[in-house]
Amino acid sequence: MSPGEDLPRERRSLGTTRMEAFSDGVFSIAATLLVLDIAIHPPGTALEQVLKAWPFYFAYVVSFLTIGAAWLGHTQLTEGLTRTDPLLLRINLLVLLVVAFLPFPTKLVADALHSNTNERVFVTMYGLTLLAIRVLGFALDAYARRERLSSPPEAGEAQQDEPLELLPVLGGYLVAILIGLVAPRVAVALYFAVAIYMILFEALPRHRSRAHGART
Amino acid sequence: MSPGEDLPRERRSLGTTRMEAFSDGVFSIAATLLVLDIAIHPPGTALEQVLKAWPFYFAYVVSFLTIGAAWLGHTQLTEGLTRTDPLLLRINLLVLLVVAFLPFPTKLVADALHSNTNERVFVTMYGLTLLAIRVLGFALDAYARRERLSSPPEAGEAQQDEPLELLPVLGGYLVAILIGLVAPRVAVALYFAVAIYMILFEALPRHRSRAHGART
């Protein structure tokens, strides 16, 4: 029997609904709270202050896109989820705990880049937080797959490739963290590049081929 | 075959549900965070301080209504959406990135109007943010229409007119931004007028004629 098949739809979906609602809440709040840390500072004319505040805009964009990418991956995971189990909900809480923490190191990095001080320490802390989001998100995905909480892949879908997705991003983060110890600004640029990479090349839907088929 | 018809309802709606939940989260949080920037300042009696803080209330109303209008448009879009695709979710993230940014220029504009300083720069920045929300929202709508992600229009509905809706608001914003370079307060009044216009005349439901028919 395929997993979860004998549970009525109504009961099965309840646990996933709450998990999705709580997760969407934390993802969207963490992403939106980032704006509270954007600030401009004297001295200078208004225009100079606005332009010199670029680290705040940049950190905002990097963190927003990273949360967005984590949300896309989370969506892709829960899309196939037919039920939850106790451990899945708890791993999910850990993911959210780190995602909700991200505004703090984001603020530290922006302050550091803006004031040209303490960049090494704060950029490293930022990188470790990004790394934790990634590793925990991967653990969530791997657990759901191992426990067969998701609906089985359909014929023609290359689901086996997905676990490999951890590697490029994890590698990128590790390299960036090491580089950040000597050149913190290069590391921040790499975190931006990884966010763009995740947004562009990851979390593509499992059902893509079928969806395309449906359109033609 | 009409698009998405062969996908089971359950699977089809999952992607749109998460996209709506995350978007509703960001829209409602960005709108509600605006209140954190309202403040009163000495000198003066309590009543004078409250009255002199009008730029904060005004900026709050303009930004809240602009987010409300963007939300109405977003609702109208997703109402007809039968499925999402990877690019749609990513354009949506860009829309939300700019919507979530709005509290920052809102605060700058209120501060500038309150202190009579730096109005030109901050009002221009505010106008550019409003413009970006509009352009990205339009891109989202245009993409969904081009990719036929929405359910097809029904007989008697004038869906072709909708793409034209970009023009009055976009034009209003561009004019206001230019005016703001010499008369920032006039520009802010125009942003208010555009918000009122969007609330009153836009995002009217596609299915209005049918809904009215259902009532009689």
Place this chain on the structure above:
Amino acid sequence: MSPGEDLPRERRSLGTTRMEAFSDGVFSIAATLLVLDIAIHPPGTALEQVLKAWPFYFAYVVSFLTIGAAWLGHTQLTEGLTRTDPLLLRINLLVLLVVAFLPFPTKLVADALHSNTNERVFVTMYGLTLLAIRVLGFALDAYARRERLSSPPEAGEAQQDEPLELLPVLGGYLVAILIGLVAPRVAVALYFAVAIYMILFEALPRHRSRAHGART
């Protein structure tokens, strides 16, 4: 034909789902942001500071319960809603605009009670905000009823009484606002009493009799 009967369930519910999600977002965020304004101040021992901060706790409770009561009324309204229309969504935006504004006068009232200054002005402003939430909430309800957006009342339900509900609370607010001009602290106590009244005696479900019937 009864209203909305000929629309497929799926399409009908979409508009109300987004309206509920956005509203739940604003209600819950406004209620939760109230905590950010709670603060303790020197001088005094830690215990004295905590006890002397009672106006902050009190204002928090009054505003939280008022938002809670508004949410209960909103829930009762949307529970019977079979569809939305453009004007309903716009009145709803106005309700939310004022609800999201409440943390600001709440903070002013708490500061005033804590410092024994400016109480009259800030308590009046607070009362006017509570009054606006009530009047707009009533307008939303009245409009939905007039436009028959809700499902028709069932036999044995005394739905006609509900419009009268505006009176006790509206009267309470008006009396409290007038009293607040001479005795602001009495007014704040009255706002608390009105919140308790709304929580206890209002927003009782329309389907109560039937629900009880189902249980016995």
Place this chain on the structure above:
Amino acid sequence: MSPGEDLPRERRSLGTTRMEAFSDGVFSIAATLLVLDIAIHPPGTALEQVLKAWPFYFAYVVSFLTIGAAWLGHTQLTEGLTRTDPLLLRINLLVLLVVAFLPFPTKLVADALHSNTNERVFVTMYGLTLLAIRVLGFALDAYARRERLSSPPEAGEAQQDEPLELLPVLGGYLVAILIGLVAPRVAVALYFAVAIYMILFEALPRHRSRAHGART
């Protein structure tokens, strides 16, 4: 007749949907707002400041996990809920009122541990808040069970044990509050231990055995 059986699914679920959405909103916002209180302070090098801020991270984790555990319990409750009633919604509002308050004592505790001052008073206040969340959450659960708002337990499920769950955590909190009067830091460690206990051993699903059955 089993409770709620004669109500159409559609109407029954509406009340619970809004209650879940509002609750998920408050839970997720309260958890995410905790990050706003994390701060680093001079003096010291950047690394020293980051390390010396451990009380902020620790308080963040304890409060986040406590809210997470309360959310897990809430999820477990609403999972079986077939309908709401007026009193349930009001008890739920009280639960949320205290959950939304938690960021304030969390901030006080972190400040106290960081500055080595006022620990006894603030840790006690923190413990009383945690205790209130627990007691109210238990009241919510007990009321729903007494009023048979939940679906009846299925054969083979040991639902009777659940009410006992109050005891270990309640006892833990009471002991910790007393200990906190002489050794506040030990009390905070105990609050962390209770949070871990709740996450690991509580809110396990009622339908676990059946879910396991479905998989084999």
